[in-house]
Amino acid sequence: MSSGDLRKPITARQLARMIGVSQSAVSRAYTPGASISPEMRQRILTMADSLGYSPNAIASTLSKRRSNIVGIVVSAMRNPFYPVLIETLSRGLQQVGQQSLLFNLTPGADIRQQLAALRQYNVDAVVIVSAAPLSGAALSWATEGRTAIMINRTVPDSNLTSVCCNNAEGARAIADHFHALGRRRAAFVAGVPHASANLERQHAFIARLAELGMTLTANVAGGEYSYEAGYRSALEVARTTRTEAIFFANDILAVGGIDALRDEMGLSVPGDIAVAGFDDIAMAGWPRYSLTTFRQPLDAMIERTVQLVTGKAEPAEGNIHLLPGELIVRKTTAG
């Protein structure tokens, strides 16, 4: 029952011979619109089922030059936003008959080498859900000639397709919300500094503060999207400035920040400092945090991504599919 003893599965040729039809017939039985009579198809499929035959996808790939495999490039599975994203994506792809080949990028190492398998396995499309810095060059080498879609990020100076939430709108909504609460002094805590989503949120937030006549008390970079970075950054902000609100570039940062403010600084959230995040991960809904955040339209983003993979999506301006998010007000900005 362990490796080695692969008694090879039955092939189309064998099946055909047993039924007394041609191998082509077997192939056609499995091809949706093929020109084959219902009876023939029925006969073949039932025989196949009882003999345990199923078409070899590898051989099929070789001859059709379509693998029905989508490469998913990932790097930050520890940010809780991503596991859910990947799970949803993988499910969505499965529903349209695509398999998911997972690539975990290791930042230091040679990207090209890590992505080589993307080409060698003939993946039909590549979906990039990694915030990690990726040179457009390595990317287009790896994806050359295939559909490539980035989720939640863009790459400047490349016309790669992106599916994103409206980051700027979300950041402005947060600023407006702080303002409506009467807070006039707000800070921004960044995640991965040069990530496009981070920059968009940052710029829009800061610009909106200015429009509203509010004060930007601090603008610090966590350096990564993690609990620890949020924790550290919150301490830094709270200790060195007098701020009434903090907008963290995403939820996991905010969660770390809340813990730091409450448990280490003894501050009240939202009493002393209002807090908002971005994404709306599950944790944001936990009573302990009850985090105000801007929800990314995850399902819609995945749906659009799957449409792009299958070629059933209308083109978007600048190849950027911008989907609307939603401000979710919870207790970290109550009152």
Added chain:
Amino acid sequence: MSSGDLRKPITARQLARMIGVSQSAVSRAYTPGASISPEMRQRILTMADSLGYSPNAIASTLSKRRSNIVGIVVSAMRNPFYPVLIETLSRGLQQVGQQSLLFNLTPGADIRQQLAALRQYNVDAVVIVSAAPLSGAALSWATEGRTAIMINRTVPDSNLTSVCCNNAEGARAIADHFHALGRRRAAFVAGVPHASANLERQHAFIARLAELGMTLTANVAGGEYSYEAGYRSALEVARTTRTEAIFFANDILAVGGIDALRDEMGLSVPGDIAVAGFDDIAMAGWPRYSLTTFRQPLDAMIERTVQLVTGKAEPAEGNIHLLPGELIVRKTTAG
């Protein structure tokens, strides 16, 4: 730059023709121990590099009957233990030249149908990291003739290979620890009731309590491994019994439980109730929770799994590879 225009990559035959060697030579240049002269190999590899040739893994699979793809069967990406596990696994596999094909099981639907692609894509091995109920039958159908490894679970009455942490030992360590703290009344909160890991922890914990002369105050089932289930269960236990300690079947349950005890019941952890979990997920180390737990030896488990995939592991008794975990004492059981 989008789909459709796959200008096909160069083939070995073309490359060979351009260099003026045989196609076999090209193949040998890429085969580690092949009988080819260093000069020839060098010449081919450099030409290949400059012409952008790389061997087609699909064709190679067809002829070698090895895909270098491992199927990873998953179902609970929302339990934070799994994303890290999957990431580590995928990295480990990548290092031995294996790709990861991800399968997200949807519990309700037809398992066989969902796993059909495992056979069709000729995966070399299957790693199951799902706690979801899987009939041994569906499993052996899907994995027939290939290496199949389960992580963190076993299937009774099947001699499938498993890589597990010593659940019983961990549960006993928790019981002993509670006892050493002077707690005499303890509860158990289960996750997925019939999951093997859950049962092992449960039985060993309860048995040990008896040996130690302690009282089992409650034995409730959360129903799933989730924050919400832990939250609910903790409330139930705290409201209906007088307990001095709770052992949650895993960390995410415990985290939910702690929040419920503290924020909803106004109890002190560990003052009123000591809490322990299992796994040692990142959250367990957060200052807010600082959860005492039994750490699963994740790296060792992955290492062993990769060895099993590559056939480089010595056999284990009953095909169950039991790796030792470690009790991590933190503040939820301090004092």
Added chain:
DNA sequence: TTGAAAGCGTTACCAC
């Protein structure tokens, strides 16, 4: 509608 045969891009076996 059906069957025969030529690919798809490798690897493996065989001579040389």
Added chain:
DNA sequence: GTGGTAACGCTTTCAA
């Protein structure tokens, strides 16, 4: 060590 050639299991013309 090297080149020719048959698989590998399927899809896709092309005739019938």
